[in-house]
Amino acid sequence: TQLHVAAETKPLGKPGTAKLDTDWKDLGFEFRPTKSNLRITYKNGEWGEFEMSEDPYINVHMGATALHYGQACFEGLKAFAHEDGSVHVFRPDENAKRLQSSCERTLMPVLPHDKFIEAINEVVRDNIEYVPPYGSGGALYLRPLLFGSGARIGLQPADEYTFIIMVMPVADYYKGGLSSPVDGILITDFDRAAPRGVGNVKVAGNYAADMLPNMRSKKAGFPIGLYLDAATQSNIEEFSTSNFVGIDSENKKYVTPKSSSVLPSITNKSLMKIAEDEGLTVEARDVLLEELETFDEVMACGTAVVVTPVGSITKLGETDEDTVKYTFGESQEEVGPITRRLYDRVRAIQYGEEEDKNGWLYKI
């Protein structure tokens, strides 16, 4: 491994100047090597210093609690290049807070807020050439990861932890981005999270639990799956990788589920603010499954998926007659005007084309 303590702040390079094996415009959402990743170790009751590494591998004890007991959590956020070449991270304060809540729930030591922000700054600076250039539609995806790296065999928290931030240039999670709505399926045979479980924090196990339903949905031809609440199966919760938003255009309402087992999405929080600014009434409350038919637009929102229009949601029955397909808007090929407007505005803020009135951007 090539670990070294992070260098003193060097002059910043230019976004979009790294050599990739593909064009910046053809990026998908997949792992891609960059210059470095950042690591911090927690040992003897304290967090150490930053280390930058060029090695994509980590040397972990086979008894690490993350591997056996899922003592692990992660975050996802993005850095954007503006037209003047400056680079800005979207709302890292919020990710710092959510990471802390994930750590608290799984008895991992919290990473101090300032240390998280400094780490973000350091890793983006070092990989600035990999930030997709302004105009490409891409972003540098930052994936902070924190896990128990110390060995235990009895069920108890580790005494050693590792924090890593890996980064990679990405584009849309769903190919086609805003231009083509995706078809959703209602997941009726599995639950994502229990009411008093860990659905409200971003722990690794939530995503392991979703692998099977997620892959089944995709195989059945539905790129996105929607979960219901575990206790009653009557309320909408969220998608595998994103929050649910329904638009009732006639009543100018932005409706999103409020639940103890839904991950509090930073994108959703931002869109709620923009929606209010657009004159919509925001309702964060229980959302009944039957209400699906009242929405003229449905979107999935999150860091990776940004704002993804959902054209339909199918509830498969035993037979064709029992199958219900909820469709949104006049045509499932077209993106609804409110979805488009919210997408355009959040993107404009992220790319520095609209004034950042709420102070959401953190400049590198």
Ligand code: PLP
């Ligand atoms: N819900 C789940 C289950 C997620 O994994 C994510 C992604 O982080 C989101 C919602 C969206 O959250 P955010 O907007 O903070 O990325």
Ligand code: COI
């Ligand atoms: C993100 O949007 O950053 C996420 O973490 C979702 C991930 C499962 C792709």
